[in-house]
Amino acid sequence: MTSRIDAPLVPGLSCPREGGGLCCTKIHGLGVTLGRRTILENIDLHIHCGQFTAIIGPNGAGKSTLLKAILGEIRHTGTLEFTKADGKQARSPRTGYVPQTPRFDRGFPISVLDLFVSLSTRYPVWFPVHRSLVRRVEAALDRVSVKHLLHQKIGGLSGGEIQRVLLALALEPVPELLLLDEPDSGIDILGLETFYAVVNEIRRTYDLSVVMVSHDFPLLERFADRIILLDGTVRKVGTPHSVFGSEEYRRTFHVVEPMGGDA
């Protein structure tokens, strides 16, 4: 499957369906300049529903910046357009975001329940939490099989558990576009495979677009539908096989042997 990434953009036309769902996010001519430094330029991407897209690239390639630009946190040039499954245009997709393992203070006495209540509702988290709200949070945690962590203090969780809780949070409400920024940075090897499997299952269940920044090439090869090789701009897009076997990949990462064989 080659992506339609290089296809000319026709404004207003619904997304070409190929392997993914009917809805898609179109990014056209996106660029980010901070001060005098150009971080990203000429980014053109189609991200389809139901697809697992991974962004790879060297340090400083602008991977996190691209996610933050899509989130609207960083000012950018170019356009971002979302087409819903019924063909209607929306200004932006409902977006869920899972940050890199946050460097919050581990001594902060906040339970998983508190985190959910404060980030996904307007209910003041210092008041007693109503039973029905607790059940809603439990259901959300159950999506990624971490219901048992409800009353745990977040600072005491492992890296993998924190990422799964943050994933559950990003899925409440279920987004149309799920962005994950190196969610695997704080997870041990065992937790890592589970995490990828959970993400993989979720995008099938809810038919949502997953965009994940990651360095774990062997796992991406197994789970991702599409790899975007980013280094200031899009260098290469395609299936894991085609990207990892490409000349651009070898040049960017200074790989001597093609990676396809030993992964």
Add this chain to the structure above:
Amino acid sequence: MATWYTLVDLLPFEWAEPGRMLFMKNALLAILIVTPLFGLLSTMIVNNRMAFFSDALGHGAFTGIVIGALAGLVEPLWASLLFSTCFAVVVSLVKYKSRMSNDTVIGAFSSISVALGIFLATFGGRGFAKMNRYLIGDLLSITPDEILVIGLVLLAVLVLWVFLLNRLVALSIDSSLAGSRGVGVLGTDMLFTAVIAVVVTLSMSWVGLLVINAMLVLPASIARNVTTNLRAYTGVSLAVAAFAGILGLIVSYEAGSVAGATIVLILGILFLLTFLRPMRD
């Protein structure tokens, strides 16, 4: 106030006897209002790692008070509040926009501010002695009118907290995550900063610049040593602040010491106790 005096008269203290030492009774009521206020702000100051920042706000407030006293003609309190709030907003803006390390920005502004305060206070050969009350604080000088003002501030902060707390919690976890959940990062930060500035400026003359930051940092530091969720955290922080406040006032009466510093010492002892506790097991 009459109802309050009647209530306090029931307490078994020498100063609580009917008709005596109204200033102690005023101070007790003030403590019951001010300490929960500090306890509440404390939780989010500690969480958002603003301990040093709140210290700088205290210095800004001191300069504000000097300017307020100089302005004289207009109500001094308003001039002070205006300056400290502007100071707080400017520092958090610079902190947000600048690439310099936060400590450096905060340290620089804090020093400049307190230097300006001292310069203005002593300009033209005036003595600094009259400013001492702002450094050490005099809780016993509080008047019923001032208690009313601080009571209104407590009410306002409680109402604000209903809307603000969830956002502050989100910010303390991860600012991008907070942004993705629709939290206005800069706005929330500014509003919280301004609230701290107002509370610090108002209570400076009773608590004292030298120890006021301890009131903003210690209650939550104690609470976080013994709790695992936000409700307990907030509750313990409020309770600890109020307990230390009342005990501190009583001890300061017996010991003949300044109330503000005595309260902070008690908080300090509680902090050490809770800090050493987890090491035992």
